[in-house]
Amino acid sequence: MLRLGLFFVAGFLAVPFFHQPVLGVLHALAVVPFAPFNLSPTAPLGVPSLLSASFWGGVWAVVMLLVLRWDAHKPQPWIKALLFGGIALTTVALLVVFPLKGMGVDPAQLPGRFLIGFLLNATWGVGTLILARTLLPR
Secondary structure (H helix, E strand, O other), X not given: OHHHHHHHHHHHHHHHHHHHHHHHHHHHOOOOOOOOOOOOEOOOOOOEHHHHHHHHHHHHHHHXXXXXXXXXXXXXXXXXXXXXXXXXXHHHHHHHHXXXXXXXXXXXXXXXXXXXXHHHHHHHHHHHHHHHHHHOOO
C-alpha cells in the first residue's frame, strides 16, 4: 500500500515539476494560449486547476507504474513511460476529457492537439518515473 501511495505522490509531483514547466515553455513560445500553474477553479467542485491536474497525475501514475510492472531494482522503462504518458493520457484527454468538458472533438485540430498533449504528457511520464525512483526505497 505504501508503494501505491508513493506512486501517487510521484505522479502528483510530476505535474508541477515536469508537465507544467513544459506548458510554460509552450505558452512562452505562443504555441498554447493558456499559462501554466493555473489556479482558477474547475467544475464541479471548484478545485484549483493545478491541484486537479496533479490529483489526476497521481491516479494515472498508479495505473502507469502498475501496467509497466515497475521495479526500482530493474532497468528503468524510460521509453515505455514516455509512450504511456504521451499516447495513453493524450488519447484519454482528447477523446474523453475534452468532450466531457464541452470542448468537443474537432478532427481538424486533433493532430496539433495530439502533438502538444504528447509533449506535455510524455514529459509527465518520464518525470513520474524519475520521482518514483527517487521516492521509493531500493
